[in-house]
Amino acid sequence: MNDMTPDREERSANLKGLGCSRKRVEDARFTQGKGNYVDDIKLPGMLHGDFVRSPYAHARVVSINKDAALELPGVVAVLTAEDLAPLNLHWMPTLAGDKQMVLADGKVLFQGQEVAFVVAKDRYIAADAVELVEVEYEELPVIVDPFEALKTDVVLREDLAGQTEGAHGPRKHHNHIFTWEQGDEATTNQVLDDAEVVAEETMYYHRTHPCPLETCGSVASMDKVNGKLTLYGTFQAPHVVRTVASLLSGIEEHNIRVVSPDIGGGFGNKVGVYPGYVCSIVASIVTGVPVKWVEDRMENLMSTAFARDYWMTGKIAATKDGKITGLHCHVTADHGGFDACADPTKFPAGFMNICTGSYDIPVAYLAVDGVYTNKAPGGVSYRCSFRVTEAVYFIERMIEVLAIELNMDAAELRRINFIKKDQFPYQSALGWEYDSGDYHTAWEKALKTVDYEGLRKEQAERVEAFKRGETRTLMGVGLSFFTEIVGAGPVKNCDILGMGMFDSCEIRIHPTGSAIARLGTISQGQGHATTFAQILASEIGLSADSITIEEGDTDTAPYGLGTYGSRSTPVAGAATAMAGRKIRAKAQMIAAYLLEVHDDDVEWDIDRFVVKGAPERFKTMKEIAYAAYNQAIPGVEPGLEAVSYYDPPNMTYPFGAYVCVMDIDVDTGVPEIRRFYALDDCGTRINPMIIEGQVHGGLTEALAVALGQEIAYDDLGNVKTGTLMDFFLPTAWEVPNYETDHTVTPSPHHPIGAKGVGESPHVGGVPCFSNAVQDAFRAFGLRHTNMPHDHWRIWQTANRLGLHD
C-alpha cells in the first residue's frame, strides 16, 4: 500500500492549504442566488416594522399622534420613546461611550432620525402606516459645520447640558465631545519652529458611506414559552451583539441566540448597534411574535453609520534635502448627533495615530477634537481598520505637499524617508510598534514595473504640449505608499464595550478524517469558509475540501469579537492555526502509540506523522482521526478536538505601493484611469485568488470615494445624496483593469505570518487616485484640493488655475 503513496509535492497539493488559489466554496450558492440573508428569513406569524423618520435635521418633537396609523387594518403597534422609556430602552449606549436615542426623545438631531416604530402585518401596511403617524415638529437652528458647532450657542445635546467630562475626558464646549492627544506636542512644535522647511495644509476628508449591497436589518423572535430570544441580523460582531442585548434587555445571555446569516457586504456599516435592532427586539417582546426590520437603501444611506468626515490640518517639517524631521496633525472630527463611532474603547479617533505612515519621523503630535453636529451618527471604518484611511490619506497628501514645497520628486521624497528594513520592529513617534516591513524593495519594484521615469517624462511632454495648445488633457501620476495597522488587537489595549479583542476557533475532527471548525468572526464576503479551511489544512494535514467552516451563530460558535478592521486573519486566523497545532499535538501522541514508538520519535510530514529515520512507517491524519475514536489509548482521552482563544501580541502592519496613471480632460473634468498598479505585502499569502479579488474590490471602493462618493448635506441638514442615482457606486464600466503584484514580508508574531489584506487596497487606493488627480495639475500650481474629485470639482480646479481661458 505504501508504494501507492503520492509523493510529497502531490500530498501537499492535495491539501489545498496555504498558497493555493482554491475557488471560493461560498460562491456556489452566491452565484446561484441561493444565499440566505436576513431578508430571506421568514418565520411563522412574523410582523414587519418600519420607521417614521424625521424630515428635519434639528427640531423639537412637540407631539406624536398615532391614532390614524393604529386605525389602519393590519397595524399592530406604534412604538415611540414614551413606550420604550419604562423599559429604559428609549436610549442605548454607543460603542464610543456616548448614548443614542433609539426613538426621538423630545427632539431630533439629524434628518432621518428614528421617531416612531410601526409594526404591521406586512411590509406594505407598515409603510402606509408610517405616513399616517402625525408628528408635530418645531424646527431648531441647524448646525452642519463642526467649526460652527464649536462656536454657536445652540446646544445640540441638551441631555448632556452641564457635563464638562465625557467618556474620553474634558469637553471644551457644549457641542464638543472629546480631545484625543498623542505624541509630544512641545518637541514637535520646537522642531517645526526650527525646521528648514515646513509644509502646511488643511484637507477635508469628506463624509461618505460604506453602502453594502445588502442594507441593515434584523429579525427578532421572542419565545415567551421558553424565555429565549433569537435574533437574526446583519451583524459584523454577533457575539458582542448578544452581550449588549443581554445587558440592555436584562435577558440572561444563555437565553439569547444571535445569528448572523449570510451578509451581503459590511465594510463597517454593520458593526454598530442600530435603533432598528432594538425596536425589532422590543416589538417581538411586546407582541410575542417574530418582528422583522429591514431598512431600504435611502434609510441605509441617511441613517446607519457613515464614514470619514475629518477636517485635518497638517504641518510637516523637513530639511532642505527632504529628510522629514517632525509632523503635527490636528483633526476636527464631525461625529453627527451622537458619538456612535465604532472604535476600540480607548481609541476615540481609532488608530488615527498611524498618521506618521511609512516614514521614519522622529517626533510627532496628533490631536483630534470630536464634535456634535446635526448629521447622522456613525464614524465607522469603511473598509479599513479604525480611521486608518484618514491617517493614510493625510500623510500621503502631506508628502505630496512637502514635495511641492521642496520642488522634489514625490517618489524620491518617499524613498529617502521610508523606515528601513533593519529598523523593524519599529517604534513610531505616536506609539505603535510596526512588526515588519521592507518598504524600499516594494517601492523599487513598483516604480520599475510602471517605468516611473518614463511616465514622468511623458507627463512633462504633455504639459508642454498642453501649453502649446496641442492637447486639452493632462496626465497625472498618482503615488501612494501605505502602512496599515490591522488585527485589533491585543486585549491589553483593545476592547469593545469591555470585551477584549481576542478571537477564537474551535475544531472538531470527525472519525473519518474530516472536520468542522467554528470561529468567532463572521464573513461578509471575505471568503472565510475558503481561507480558514486552508490555514487548517496546512496545520492538520486534512484537505481543505474536508473542512467545514462555520461562523455567526452564538449558540454554536466560540465567542469572538467579529469581523472588521482586517482582524479576521490576524486574530481568528491565528486562533485557527493555534487550535490546529493543539490537534496536531494530540495526534502526535496517538500516532506514536499506533506506531509503537515514543512521542518524540515521530515527526510531522505534511499530512502524517512518520517515524524519524523510517519514513515508510507512518500514520496519516485520517488514520489518526479514526484511532482517536475507536481505540483505547492509555493516558489519552478519546476524541480529537481543540479550541483556541487567541490574544495577539501586537497588531499586524500590511503595506503596499500603488501607482495610478490618469488622463484628465480639462474641459469636462472627466478623469480616465489609464493604468492602476497595486503591489500589496500582506505577509504570508493564504489564497492568492481571494487576495486578488479583495484588492480589486477595495480599489473599486477607493475609486468611488476619491472620485465622487459622498454623503452631502445642504445648510438645512438635508441629505443631498440619498439614492444610488447621486451616491456614486462605480460599475464595471468606470473601473479600470487593475494590475496586482506582491512582495512577502511575513509578520514575525503571527503563527503563520499572515497580516490581512481585505482593506489595504481601500486604504492605499484612496490617496493614490486622489494624488493622480492632484498631480495632473501640479505643473500649474495646484497644491491641494479636496476630494471627492467628481467631474465638476475637477473642472473647478482647472478653472481656478486659469486653464479655461
Added chain:
Amino acid sequence: MIPAAFEYHRPTKMDDVIALLTEHGDDARVMAGGHSLIPMMKLRMADVPHLIDLQDIGGLQNISIEGQRVTLGAMVTQHELINHTALAEVAPILRETALQIADPQVRYMGTVGGNVANGDPGNDMPGLMQCLDAQINLTGPSGSRSVAARDYYEAAYMTAREDDEVLVSVSFDAPRSGYAYEKQKRKIGDYATAAAAVTITKDGGKVASASVAMTNLSDVPVWSEAACDALVGTDCNVDALAAAVAAMLGDIDPTEDNRGPVAFKRHVAGVILKRAIARAWDRA
C-alpha cells in the same frame, strides 16, 4: 421605497386603456417599461391608484421603416433600438443614443414611448426626437392626433399629451446626414450632465442644414434654432463652432444639482456640443 397600494390593470385593447383612463382620470396612469414610473411610486412621489400595464396591447411593438420614414411603436424597448439592423442603417443616431441610456438591464425594459412621454428633462429620447423633428402620435377618447416633438414639452413632466391620451408611436424622416449623440454623465446609469443631438447635411463643403438639440440643460429638451442657423453655410470651422455654442447657450437654462453648478454645466454643454458638431460634420 415601498409603494402605496394600487389596482393593477392589464387590458388587451387600446379602447379599454382609454376607457380606464377616462373613468379614473387623474388616478390612473399607463405603464410601459416601468423604469421611471415604478421608482417614482416606490419613492411615493407618484401616487397611482390605478396602474394600467400596456404590455398586452397589440400594435405598439413595431419598428417600421418605409423609405426614409421611420415609425417606432411606443412599446419598442431601448434594447430593440440598439439591435435593429435596418434601423441602425437608416437612422444610426437612434442606436448611438440608446447605447448611452442607462445600462443593459434598464434598456431591456425602458421603452421609446415611456422615455418620450415621461417628460423628465433627463431623458435622452425627447431631445433626440426634437433634433429629428419627429411627430408624436397620440390617441385618446376623441381620436388620434400628432404633435411635433418640438412643441410637445411644456415643463418638467408637463407635456402636450392630455391625461386621457396614450402615446402610440413616434415617427420621423431619417435624416440623410452626419449625426452624433454626445453625452457626459457621471457613471453608467446616470442622466446627462449635458447631452447634445446633432445632425448635419453637407453640400459643397458647407453645412446645408443642421439640427441641434440639448438634453438636461433646462426643464425641457432644448432644440436650438439659433445654433442651427449659426452652422448653416459654414464649414464648421472654429468660429462657426463658437457661434453655435454661443447661440445654444442663449437657449438653455440649467439649474444646479449634484452634477454641478450652473457655470460648470454651461461650460460642459458648450464642450459637448462642439464635440457633437465635429463628429456629425465628419460623418456628413
